[in-house]
Every structure is written in C-alpha cells, then in structure tokens.
Amino acid sequence: MKIAKVFRIRSLQGRKSSFLTGYAKLDDSQSVSADLSLLARDPLELMKHLESMAGMEDGLGAQWSVMLAQFALSIKPGTINQRNCANNRACASRARKLLIAMGESITAQADSRDVVRAIEAQVEALGIRYGFSLLPDDLLQDILLLATEKGDYGEGFQPGRDFALEKPAMYRALTLAHACSRFRSIVLTTPRIWSAISDQIKDTEMLKFWLTHSGDIPLDVGLNTYGFPHFGKSFEDGFKICLTSSLRWRSFTLGVIPRSTQALIDRISTATRWDVVRNNILAIDSMTSQLHLPLLRHLDIGLPFASLQDRSDPRSHSYIHWSMPSLTSVHFHNCTPMIFPNTITHFSLLYRHPGLGLRVDKPCLDLRELANFLLSCAHLESVDIQLTTSTISTESFLLPAVIPLVRRAHLTVCACSPDDMLDFSHAFQFCDATHLQLGIECPKYDLEDISKPDYEPFVSAVLKLHSQLKSLELSLGYIRIGTPFIIPPIAYLRNLEELTLECTHWDVWERSKFPYGSYIPALVSLEVKLSHIGQWNVATKWVERLMIRLKKQGDLGRFALLTVSTTTGKPEPEGLLGKGIYKHLDAERIRFVRRSEESKYPHTF
Known part of the structure; x- marks a missing residue:
C-alpha cells in the first residue's frame, strides 16, 4: 500500500x-x-x-x-x-x-x-489612559483642542471664512466628550472649542448648548447662507438665540458664500431661492435695529445674488444702524457699502460675477458711491479693491477721487472691458500711499490684435497717480504676444526702492525695451515671481538689462538683493544664473526661494 x-x-x-x-x-x-x-x-x-x-x-x-x-x-x-x-x-x-x-x-x-494581540491592545489603551492621567489639565486641554482640528484665528480675521469647516471640528469635540469623564469635563469647559456659531448649527437646542459652553470669550458668528435652509419663523427663532450673545461678537459674516466645492450646493440653492432668502435679510434688518456690538472688530458682508435694486436697498445694509465702536476692518462682496459712523483702518471690496450659469445681474461698481464711502473713513490705512468680470459706473463722478491717509493699496482688475479697465485705472489716487500692489489681467479683447492697447496704458495711468511710492508689486497675466512691451513704466516713481514683478508670459519681457534716456529708480531690492523655475531662463535677460541700466546711472551699488521665487521646480543657482548676472551682482545679493501657491482672489463671491 x-x-x-x-x-x-x-x-x-x-x-x-x-x-x-x-x-x-x-x-x-x-x-x-x-x-x-x-x-x-x-x-x-x-x-x-x-x-x-x-x-x-x-x-x-x-x-x-x-x-x-x-x-x-x-x-x-x-x-x-x-x-x-x-x-x-x-x-x-x-x-x-x-x-x-x-x-x-x-x-x-x-x-x-x-490572545497576545488582544492583551497588547488592552495594555496600550491602559498605558495611554495612564499617561493622560499624569498630564495636567491645561496641557491636556491643549491636546484635546488640537485633536478637534479647530482653526484658531486668534486676533486675525479671514474674509470669506467658510464656517462649514467648523462642522467636522464640532463632531470631533462631541466624540471626545464621550471618551471618558475627564475628557468630557475638559472639552465642555474649554470655551475656545465652542467659539464659533453659524447657520451650520441647524438645531436651536444645539445652538443654546454651544453658547452655554462658549463661556465669556469673544465669538465669531457666521451666516454664510443667510440662515439657509431655515426661513421665516424657523430662521428668526435661531437668530434670536444668536443675538443673546451679541455683546461678545468678535466678527460677523453675512452672505459670503465660499467658492469651495463643498459649498457648491449652498451657492446654487441660495441663488435659485433668492426671493425667499431675501426675507431672511429683511428679518435681520428688523431684528437688529440699534444693535450694540461693543467687541465687534471685523464685518464681512456679501450680496452675491442680489439684484441691483436689492443692493441699493438700505434694508440690505442693516449694519448702518449698528453701534460698533471697536470695528477695525470691513469686507464687502458684490455690494458697495453705505456710509455709517466708523473707525475702520482696513477696507476691502470684491466685485465678481457669481458664475454657475446663473441669470444674475452683472455686478456694477458705482465709483461715486465707493469714493464717498472711502472719503467718510477718517482712519483708513489700507484698501483692497478687486474687480473681476464686472462693469463700472462713472455717472456723476469726477476722476480721480483723491483719498488721503491710506498707506497701502491693492488694486486688481481682471476680465473686464478695456474701457472699464481704463476707468478703474484713473479712479483713485491714494496720495499718501507708499506701497501699491497692482494686478491687471485678461482685458476682454483679442490678445493677438496688436491695434488694441496693451497693459501699459493701464499701468501707466495708475503709476502716474502714485509717484510717491516706495514699494510696488506688479502682476500681469496673459500679455498679448505681439509688439514688445515697455515694462514696467516705473520712470514716474522717483522714490521707488522695492519692486516685485510677476507675469504669465516672460517671453514678452525678454523683448521689452528700456527707452533711451528714461530714468530707472535706484532700486534696493527686486523680486521676480515665477510659476516654475524654467521661466528664469527668459526672465534673466530682462534682469540683466535692468542691472546694466542701474550701473550706468551709478545706482547699482545701492542695490542689495535679487530674489527669484518659484512655486514649482528645484532652484539650482549655479546652473540657472548666467554669467551676466554674476558680472554685476555677487552671490550674496542673489537668492532663490520656494513660495507656497498664492490665491490672487479670495475664494468667495
């Protein structure tokens, strides 16, 4: 066998x-x-x-x-x-x-x-619990706060803040509160965890719970969607609860819907039901007459889907009736602010079409109303105005409006008609400004039609009004491939010390000219921003010509630093810098840096 x-x-x-x-x-x-x-x-x-x-x-x-x-x-x-x-x-x-x-x-x-794995898991859990038991409450409090991943804005403020991002932090906080009695005690007695309330909290009892555990600390309040999907009495009941904490409001955001994928449904729903959403705005106006907000520092208001009539309706601007003695910054989206008593030091305005294929009136910026508001602000130090896919009204407006006191200005115009871009370029003169950030992109005409004006008339119009500048950041996008561009027209800026340049097509700069006899300010620093390090091969030729001109003027000795910043690509200075640059600048005055991706426009309407 x-x-x-x-x-x-x-x-x-x-x-x-x-x-x-x-x-x-x-x-x-x-x-x-x-x-x-x-x-x-x-x-x-x-x-x-x-x-x-x-x-x-x-x-x-x-x-x-x-x-x-x-x-x-x-x-x-x-x-x-x-x-x-x-x-x-x-x-x-x-x-x-x-x-x-x-x-x-x-x-x-x-x-x-x-069996061994089960015992190891139990021992590890006991060890962690034993380790946490040795920690003092204040340190454990910081650990649990980090575990919620709640954003801590401190005294800073982010315009267009997405309060939907607070929802995951809310769930994590509630989960930690059920881990053990000590965790629960610490989570429920840490006000910073509960420092933001918004229309993301749908239940009124949960809203009361939130306010109770926020203690006495300042609050950030956000109605990104004007309370949507609650309307009528449902919205009013929730907003009444919010108003009980008004003495602690640090910031208030209303109608600024984030331009994020998560908020896409909110944007569409709010736009398609604007006639109903508008009732919530009117309810806010009737419920907040003579509202006193002693701690409010930041106000963020948006009317992205409102008609032109709604934007000019005082009931859509209930803030004009509020008392806000601590207010320092205001941010408006698709609406021109109405004049109200204030002590603000920073103002920002973003006009852009909401997109989404919606039949919404194209935002129209009334320059006269905007100029009147800016002139009413006696403590203004910085201004940020960004205009995208919008129109401009210059009716009864004498260009330019001279705005005093402002030290820093940021002006951006994108995807507008040449006439609107030119009106915008002549609109404001910040006579005391020493720093200007200027962005001009995508004029609405054929970029290959060289009979149309290029960016230089727009840039020149702005710089002629700000000859006192010491620092200039110039960003140009989608320059027409055609006649060489004489850029930048900085001969008007006799006091300019710091220059930052960014461009999508540096090959145009390669052919740009330095007109004979034109004056180049005695620069102290130059930063060249590139989207990828390969663009430096082109940009370096323009920089070399600039250094040669400074040397002829006898100003090269004053030049201290050339910075080449890029978002992609690994800088290799020895391989990228031509001999011409090293002939004029030693290695100590040249640096390559990596910078994070920057958003030119807030992710909001």
Missing part, C-alpha cells in the same frame, strides 16, 4: 481533526479537504505547505520546528520497506500522528497570537 493512499483515504479525508479546524481558520476562502487531497499525493509538497502556514516568531515555533523535522524524517522513502506492509502501516501511523499534532500546534499558535 502506498503512503499517498493512506494519507488521502484514511488520515486526511476521514478525520475531522483539529488540524482541519486550524487550517480552516488560516484560510476560510478555500476548500480544506480538496486542498489536502491534492497535496497528500506528494507528502513533501504537503510539508512545504504546512511550513508556509506557520511562522517561527514565538515559543511555539521551536515545538513546530522539531515536529516538522520528525515528520520529514518519517516520510523519507528510505524509511519505508515496500516489502513489509506492517512497517509501512507503522510508518504511516507515526506520520499521521505527527501531522495531527502539527495541526494542533498551528491552531494553538494562531490562538495564542490572537
């Missing part, structure tokens, strides 16, 4: 041994009896299969190793006498016993590993 038959017929198929149980545990997806039947035809292959199923990582490995060696010895052909059936049966019996014992060993080994 052959040993293969003994294994196949009697020992493996006939026994429901613990080995089969252990084998099934190791691989439930396969048929145990079928696999063993096939492997039993070759005992050596069976031995290799068993060896592959069991590891040698723990104490049972030694037992397994000895048993495997004995099993291998028992099935060697040399130990089997084909003429002696009794010896063959004894040999097969020993092999079967060893096989069963090895199966039991595998099962015990797997079970012991499961």
Whole structure:
C-alpha cells in the first residue's frame, strides 16, 4: 500500500481533526479537504505547505520546528520497506500522528497570537489612559483642542471664512466628550472649542448648548447662507438665540458664500431661492435695529445674488444702524457699502460675477458711491479693491477721487472691458500711499490684435497717480504676444526702492525695451515671481538689462538683493544664473526661494 493512499483515504479525508479546524481558520476562502487531497499525493509538497502556514516568531515555533523535522524524517522513502506492509502501516501511523499534532500546534499558535494581540491592545489603551492621567489639565486641554482640528484665528480675521469647516471640528469635540469623564469635563469647559456659531448649527437646542459652553470669550458668528435652509419663523427663532450673545461678537459674516466645492450646493440653492432668502435679510434688518456690538472688530458682508435694486436697498445694509465702536476692518462682496459712523483702518471690496450659469445681474461698481464711502473713513490705512468680470459706473463722478491717509493699496482688475479697465485705472489716487500692489489681467479683447492697447496704458495711468511710492508689486497675466512691451513704466516713481514683478508670459519681457534716456529708480531690492523655475531662463535677460541700466546711472551699488521665487521646480543657482548676472551682482545679493501657491482672489463671491 502506498503512503499517498493512506494519507488521502484514511488520515486526511476521514478525520475531522483539529488540524482541519486550524487550517480552516488560516484560510476560510478555500476548500480544506480538496486542498489536502491534492497535496497528500506528494507528502513533501504537503510539508512545504504546512511550513508556509506557520511562522517561527514565538515559543511555539521551536515545538513546530522539531515536529516538522520528525515528520520529514518519517516520510523519507528510505524509511519505508515496500516489502513489509506492517512497517509501512507503522510508518504511516507515526506520520499521521505527527501531522495531527502539527495541526494542533498551528491552531494553538494562531490562538495564542490572537490572545497576545488582544492583551497588547488592552495594555496600550491602559498605558495611554495612564499617561493622560499624569498630564495636567491645561496641557491636556491643549491636546484635546488640537485633536478637534479647530482653526484658531486668534486676533486675525479671514474674509470669506467658510464656517462649514467648523462642522467636522464640532463632531470631533462631541466624540471626545464621550471618551471618558475627564475628557468630557475638559472639552465642555474649554470655551475656545465652542467659539464659533453659524447657520451650520441647524438645531436651536444645539445652538443654546454651544453658547452655554462658549463661556465669556469673544465669538465669531457666521451666516454664510443667510440662515439657509431655515426661513421665516424657523430662521428668526435661531437668530434670536444668536443675538443673546451679541455683546461678545468678535466678527460677523453675512452672505459670503465660499467658492469651495463643498459649498457648491449652498451657492446654487441660495441663488435659485433668492426671493425667499431675501426675507431672511429683511428679518435681520428688523431684528437688529440699534444693535450694540461693543467687541465687534471685523464685518464681512456679501450680496452675491442680489439684484441691483436689492443692493441699493438700505434694508440690505442693516449694519448702518449698528453701534460698533471697536470695528477695525470691513469686507464687502458684490455690494458697495453705505456710509455709517466708523473707525475702520482696513477696507476691502470684491466685485465678481457669481458664475454657475446663473441669470444674475452683472455686478456694477458705482465709483461715486465707493469714493464717498472711502472719503467718510477718517482712519483708513489700507484698501483692497478687486474687480473681476464686472462693469463700472462713472455717472456723476469726477476722476480721480483723491483719498488721503491710506498707506497701502491693492488694486486688481481682471476680465473686464478695456474701457472699464481704463476707468478703474484713473479712479483713485491714494496720495499718501507708499506701497501699491497692482494686478491687471485678461482685458476682454483679442490678445493677438496688436491695434488694441496693451497693459501699459493701464499701468501707466495708475503709476502716474502714485509717484510717491516706495514699494510696488506688479502682476500681469496673459500679455498679448505681439509688439514688445515697455515694462514696467516705473520712470514716474522717483522714490521707488522695492519692486516685485510677476507675469504669465516672460517671453514678452525678454523683448521689452528700456527707452533711451528714461530714468530707472535706484532700486534696493527686486523680486521676480515665477510659476516654475524654467521661466528664469527668459526672465534673466530682462534682469540683466535692468542691472546694466542701474550701473550706468551709478545706482547699482545701492542695490542689495535679487530674489527669484518659484512655486514649482528645484532652484539650482549655479546652473540657472548666467554669467551676466554674476558680472554685476555677487552671490550674496542673489537668492532663490520656494513660495507656497498664492490665491490672487479670495475664494468667495
């Protein structure tokens, strides 16, 4: 009788041994009896299969190793006498016993590993709990605050803040509060976790819970969607609860819907149901007459889907009736602010079409109304005006409006008609400004039609009104490929010390001219912003010509630093800098840096 038959017929198929149980545990997806039947035809292959199923990582490995060696010895052909059936049966019996014992060993080994893993998990949990128990409350409080991943804006403010991002932090805080009694005590007594309330909190009881645990600290309040989807009495009940904390409001955001993927549904829903949403705006106006907000520092207001009539309706500007003695900054989106008593130092305005294929009136910026508001602000220090895919009204407006006191100005116009861009360029003169950030992009005409004016008339119009500048950041996008561009027209800026340049097509700058006899200000620093480091091969030629001109004027000795910044690509100064640059500047005055991606426009309407 052959040993293969003994294994196949009697020992493996006939026994429901613990080995089969252990084998099934190791691989439930396969048929145990079928696999063993096939492997039993070759005992050596069976031995290799068993060896592959069991590891040698723990104490049972030694037992397994000895048993495997004995099993291998028992099935060697040399130990089997084909003429002696009794010896063959004894040999097969020993092999079967060893096989069963090895199966039991595998099962015990797997079970012991499961037990060890369970014990390790319990010990680790106990160790963590023991470790947390040793921490003082103030340190554990900071750890739990970080665990919620709640954004901490401190005294700063982010226009267009997306309060939907507070929802995950809310869920994490509630989860931590259920971990253990100490976690719950600390989470519920840490006001910073509960310092933001918004229309993302749909339940009025949860809103009350939020305010209770926020303690006495200042609050950030946001109605990104004007309370949507709550309307009528449902909205009024929730807003009344918010108003009970008005003495603690630090910032208030109304109608500024983030331009994020998550907020896409909110934007569409708010736009398509504007007639209903408008009732919430009117409710806010009626409920906040003579509202006193002693701690409010930042106000963020947006009317992205309102009609021109709604934008000029005083009821859409309820803030004009509020008392805000601490207000320092205001931000408006698609609406020109109405005059109200204020002590603000920063003002920003963003006009842009909401897109989404919606039939919404194109935003129209009334320059006269904007100029009147700016002139009413007696403490204004910085201004940020960005106009995108919008129109301009200059009715009854005498260009330019001279705005005093402002030290820093940021002006951007994008995707507007040439006439609107030119009106915008002549609109404001910040006579005391020393820093200007100017961005002009995508005029709405054929970029290949060289009969149309390029960017230079717009840039020149702005710079002529600001000859006192010491710092200029100039950003130009999608310059027409055609006649070389005489850029930048900085001859008007006699006091200019710091110049930053950014352009999407540096090949145009490569052909740009420095007109004979034109004056180049005695620059102290120059920063060249590139989207990728490969653009430097082109930009370097323009920079070399600039250095040559400064040297001829005798001003190169004053130049201190050339910065080449890029968002992609690894700078390799020795390989990228031409000999011409090193001829005029030593290595200590040149640096390459990586900068993070910058958004030119806030992600809001």
